Amino acid sequence: MTNKFRSWIYSLSFIGLIAGGVVAASGTATEGGHGASIALTFLWIAVILIAAKFGGLVEKLGQPAVLGELVIGVILGNLALVGLHTFEPILEDGIIKFLAELGVVILLFQIGLESNIKQMREVGLSAFLVAVVGVVLPFVLGTYVVGPWIMPGLDPNAYLFLGAALTATSVGITARVFKDLGKLHIPEAQIVLGAAVIDDVLGLVILAVVSAIVTVGAVSLGMIGWILAKAILFLVGSIVIGQLLAPWLGRMFAKIQTGIGMKFTLAIIVCLLFAYLAQMIGLAAIVGAFAAGLILDPVHFRYFKDAKIVHDVKQALKDADASNEAIKQVNHAIEEHSHRHIEDLIEPLAFFLVPIFFVLTGMEVKLDSLFDGRVLLVALAITLVAIVGKILAGAAAGKVNKLLVGCGMIPRGEVGLIFASIGKGLGVINDELFSVIVIMVILTTLLTPPILSVMLKKYKE
Amino acid sequence: MTNKFRSWIYSLSFIGLIAGGVVAASGTATEGGHGASIALTFLWIAVILIAAKFGGLVEKLGQPAVLGELVIGVILGNLALVGLHTFEPILEDGIIKFLAELGVVILLFQIGLESNIKQMREVGLSAFLVAVVGVVLPFVLGTYVVGPWIMPGLDPNAYLFLGAALTATSVGITARVFKDLGKLHIPEAQIVLGAAVIDDVLGLVILAVVSAIVTVGAVSLGMIGWILAKAILFLVGSIVIGQLLAPWLGRMFAKIQTGIGMKFTLAIIVCLLFAYLAQMIGLAAIVGAFAAGLILDPVHFRYFKDAKIVHDVKQALKDADASNEAIKQVNHAIEEHSHRHIEDLIEPLAFFLVPIFFVLTGMEVKLDSLFDGRVLLVALAITLVAIVGKILAGAAAGKVNKLLVGCGMIPRGEVGLIFASIGKGLGVINDELFSVIVIMVILTTLLTPPILSVMLKKYKE
Numbered sequence: 001m002t003n004k005f006r007s008w009i010y011s012l013s014f015i016g017l018i019a020g021g022v023v024a025a026s027g028t029a030t031e032g033g034h035g036a037s038i039a040l041t042f043l044w045i046a047v048i049l050i051a052a053k054f055g056g057l058v059e060k061l062g063q064p065a066v067l068g069e070l071v072i073g074v075i076l077g078n079l080a081l082v083g084l085h086t087f088e089p090i091l092e093d094g095i096i097k098f099l100a101e102l103g104v105v106i107l108l109f110q111i112g113l114e115s116n117i118k119q120m121r122e123v124g125l126s127a128f129l130v131a132v133v134g135v136v137l138p139f140v141l142g143t144y145v146v147g148p149w150i151m152p153g154l155d156p157n158a159y160l161f162l163g164a165a166l167t168a169t170s171v172g173i174t175a176r177v178f179k180d181l182g183k184l185h186i187p188e189a190q191i192v193l194g195a196a197v198i199d200d201v202l203g204l205v206i207l208a209v210v211s212a213i214v215t216v217g218a219v220s221l222g223m224i225g226w227i228l229a230k231a232i233l234f235l236v237g238s239i240v241i242g243q244l245l246a247p248w249l250g251r252m253f254a255k256i257q258t259g260i261g262m263k264f265t266l267a268i269i270v271c272l273l274f275a276y277l278a279q280m281i282g283l284a285a286i287v288g289a290f291a292a293g294l295i296l297d298p299v300h301f302r303y304f305k306d307a308k309i310v311h312d313v314k315q316a317l318k319d320a321d322a323s324n325e326a327i328k329q330v331n332h333a334i335e336e337h338s339h340r341h342i343e344d345l346i347e348p349l350a351f352f353l354v355p356i357f358f359v360l361t362g363m364e365v366k367l368d369s370l371f372d373g374r375v376l377l378v379a380l381a382i383t384l385v386a387i388v389g390k391i392l393a394g395a396a397a398g399k400v401n402k403l404l405v406g407c408g409m410i411p412r413g414e415v416g417l418i419f420a421s422i423g424k425g426l427g428v429i430n431d432e433l434f435s436v437i438v439i440m441v442i443l444t445t446l447l448t449p450p451i452l453s454v455m456l457k458k459y460k461e
Numbered sequence: 462m463t464n465k466f467r468s469w470i471y472s473l474s475f476i477g478l479i480a481g482g483v484v485a486a487s488g489t490a491t492e493g494g495h496g497a498s499i500a501l502t503f504l505w506i507a508v509i510l511i512a513a514k515f516g517g518l519v520e521k522l523g524q525p526a527v528l529g530e531l532v533i534g535v536i537l538g539n540l541a542l543v544g545l546h547t548f549e550p551i552l553e554d555g556i557i558k559f560l561a562e563l564g565v566v567i568l569l570f571q572i573g574l575e576s577n578i579k580q581m582r583e584v585g586l587s588a589f590l591v592a593v594v595g596v597v598l599p600f601v602l603g604t605y606v607v608g609p610w611i612m613p614g615l616d617p618n619a620y621l622f623l624g625a626a627l628t629a630t631s632v633g634i635t636a637r638v639f640k641d642l643g644k645l646h647i648p649e650a651q652i653v654l655g656a657a658v659i660d661d662v663l664g665l666v667i668l669a670v671v672s673a674i675v676t677v678g679a680v681s682l683g684m685i686g687w688i689l690a691k692a693i694l695f696l697v698g699s700i701v702i703g704q705l706l707a708p709w710l711g712r713m714f715a716k717i718q719t720g721i722g723m724k725f726t727l728a729i730i731v732c733l734l735f736a737y738l739a740q741m742i743g744l745a746a747i748v749g750a751f752a753a754g755l756i757l758d759p760v761h762f763r764y765f766k767d768a769k770i771v772h773d774v775k776q777a778l779k780d781a782d783a784s785n786e787a788i789k790q791v792n793h794a795i796e797e798h799s800h801r802h803i804e805d806l807i808e809p810l811a812f813f814l815v816p817i818f819f820v821l822t823g824m825e826v827k828l829d830s831l832f833d834g835r836v837l838l839v840a841l842a843i844t845l846v847a848i849v850g851k852i853l854a855g856a857a858a859g860k861v862n863k864l865l866v867g868c869g870m871i872p873r874g875e876v877g878l879i880f881a882s883i884g885k886g887l888g889v890i891n892d893e894l895f896s897v898i899v900i901m902v903i904l905t906t907l908l909t910p911p912i913l914s915v916m917l918k919k920y921k922e
Contacts, residue, residue, distance in 0.1 A: 036740065036741075038558075038559055038562050038740075038746070039736065039737045039740035039741065039746055040737070041559060042563075042566070042733040042734075042736050042737040042740075042746065043733070043734070043737040045733055046729075046730045046733040046734045046737070049726050049729060049730050049733075050730055052726075053723065053726055053727075056723075094555065094556070095555070095556055095559045098499055098502060098556045101499050102503075105503070260808075260812075261812045262514065262517075264809050264812045264813070265510050265513075265514055265812055265813075265816075266514075268507075268510060268813060269507045269510050269511055272503040272504070272506055272507040272510075273503075273504070273507045275500065275503050276500045276501070276503040276504040276507070279497065279499075279500035279503075280497075280500065285499070285500055285503065345809045345812075346809070347721075347809075348725050348806045348807070348808075348809045348810055349809055349810060349813060351721075351722045351725045351726055351806075352725070352726075352729060352810060355726075
């Protein structure tokens with residue numbers, strides 16, 4: 001048997017194995033009793049991860065892996081258009097949806113860990129300006145200019161919701177592209193991250209205002225003040241209190257049990273609690289996770305020494321005869337080790353969960369919404385507004401690559417769709433306008449990775 | 462401000478933070494709209510992980526961490542007895558249930574990775590004998606001796622189900638204790654693991670037979686043969702085909718993308734597919750995960766070289782002037798690294814998910830079922846049968862610590878409860894007998910960790 005022939009046989013049996021599983025799944029989804037639905041979710045996760053890895057082939061073309069994950073997701077999610085309904089149950093699986101959400105929370109936590117507060121503070125003013133311009137401009141353009149011009153005759157409140165849906169940047173995509181291409185540390189990336197957090201706070205206020213105008217007919221300044229105060233209190237408070245609490249928390253937990261298990265668990269606990277609290281006050285869970293990552297500065301994890309570190313330390317002390325210089329080196333070694341460690345520990349969780357988020361995001365793209373020519377044309381115009389609004393916002397970024405910042409702010413996601421859903425629920429937004437917003441979200445999501453990728457390759461630090 | 466005072470302030474604010482979160486959760490569980498239920502699950506996971514880490518305090522008393530996780534789970538799950546219903550939603554959260562199930566799958570996968578087929582084959586005969594005796598003895602005792610004697614006058618089929626519920630070992634607890642105490646490699650541990658897998662196959666057959674007797678009134682040998690054949694085909698087939706496929710799979714995936722991300726994802730995919738397939742043919746998902754771990758012998762991952770390994774390799778070659786000896790060393794170094802790596806990558810996932818399984822297992826223990834004196838007495842007698850049956854089975858283990866093997870087989874779990882539920886569904890098992898089986902499961906689960914822990918501390922290799 002030649003190697004090539006054997007390789008074919010193996011390929012066929014592997015594909016047969018998975019196909020058999022998928023076919024069995026379609027047949028037995030409803031019967032099977034105990035644990036069958038849990039097992040089925042195991043299969044779907046495996047399918048998503050396999051798809052994500054095939055999507056990863058785009059890296060050979062110099063594209064960020066996230067683009068491949070999105071595209072393969074779009075394919076999987078639209079196979080129904082050619083009559084293949086096999087993968088549709090994935091979109092209805094609440095557990096997969098949860099894992100995807102946990103995935104993007106872990107991603108932003110990771111990115112928070114890789115960022116630091118000092119760096120964020122340095123770009124704070126730029127980020128603030130980019131956020132404000134990037135919210136005001138698309139809102140005004142959508143609500144008062146392009147909306148009424150291109151779709152005349154709608155309820156004025158409809159334009160209000162359209163404008164609102166154009167405001168908030170969905171930072172997951174951009175963050176992932178910067179991360180995939182190893183550019184998270186550049187000032188442009190930090191500005192986009194900071195601006196996205198501020199965006200989310202502003203989006204919260206806009207949602208409250210727009211909802212109040214539509215339902216009550218007016219807004220009270222007190223209410224806006226209270227929403228803003230809660231959000232700012234959460235962000236500033238969590239960072240200040242977090243920085244005070246983290247060292248103590250580390251010491252306390254170290255008393256119970258030391259070792260990497262404890263370090264990892266503590267990090268995850270803080271991440272989840274912050275994600276929960278952010279969501280509870282109306283911010284996105286990912287904003288909380290990002291704040292948690294910022295707080296967990298590696299220095300606070302110095303109390304967790306695993307056997308390896310202790311051994312390294314002893315060796316270093318012995319070699320240097322315990323001079324002051326040696327002690328300095330030792331501290332340095334411990335911090336280096338700790339630093340590397342916590343991100344290494346989070347990484348496998350990210351390998352597991354993050355692709356689920358992006359493949360699922362791709363799957364939620366409904367290509368048939370692109371089939372109506374008139375809707376598509378309107379949507380293209382609105383997408384242009386979405387893009388131009390953020391690119392102009394990038395001009396407020398100060399002495400950096402303004403276009404890169406602007407393009408980094410382009411993706412709209414969840415928040416835009418939330419506005420659209422609420423507007424639809426209130427009877428303000430009709431099916432057509434809803435489709436327009438969905439297409440705008442799809443296009444900004446899918447266009448950003450290749451655009452950023454081209455710009456980052458030309459980027460000189 | 463003294464350090465002690467500050468520490469108090471911090472403790473109080475941290476507890477306040479969590480308590481505030483939990484209180485907010487009770488209030489807003491139903492409102493909150495988008496993402497609120499997902500965020501709530503984040504909170505519950507954080508609560509479970511915090512509880513698990515406090516449970517980990519038992520390690521200071523020389524007990525395995527799993528015991529602490531179970532006990533803290535029992536406490537959390539029974540706070541309703543003192544009027545505190547705060548944590549009850551955890552038991553109704555389908556996502557937490559899924560994460561727990563995924564946790565025990567990951568645990569058995571890890572244990573499969575740490576075991577190897579050669580070692581398992583060496584203890585194969587012992588494991589087989591232990592499994593058979595450990596199934597037959599409790600079944601006969603329960604069905605024909607102790608059952609009718611202690612609870613006279615029931616439907617004969619009720620005794621049949623009782624006997625069946627006494628058969629199958631739940632290997633998660635024992636495996637975790639051996640792992641916690643660093644004794645997974647001893648022959649007794651391998652025998653218990655092997656016997657538990659065979660147990661599961663026998664349990665599958667017994668379930669089919671007993672169900673057929675109750676519903677149809679008879680069993681066909683053909684049906685038993687078919688069930689046995691499927692199970693054996695899966696186990697033997699997966700190991701044989703897996704060993705053939707793994708190297709090829711590794712090469713193929715390495716073509717797409719190399720690096721630890723791919724290695725980890727491939728391992729998880731294989732684990733989930735095997736768990737799914739095992740469940741589909743009626744075995745437990747954990748049996749599939751264990752088989753997957755056995756197959757993924759580290760040697761097949763040699764195609765994944767991260768930058769660090771490549772660097773080490775180059776250095777080694779340079780140092781040794783590339784003699785044959787050097788190349789040998791190099792291969793060794795790569796394998797060493799690969800080996801360490803894959804288990805290191807799975808570990809954080811286990812840190813995250815495994816405690817969820819054990820805390821939830823504890824929470825499912827309903828202490829109020831122990832309050833009925835008569836039921837409790839009967840349950841104690843049945844528990845004694847459960848324990849004695851497996852300890853006698855240990856005597857079949859050959860030249861090892863027979864008592865240790867027997868005690869390792871004691872825990873009953875899911876499978877026992879499945880028998881009880883099916884029997885109840887068929888109207889064969891009444892409420893009282895159901896409680897008896899539940900208490901037997903509780904007691905065997907909670908008694909095993911301290912017993913094993915005492916024995917393993919005296920154990921001499």
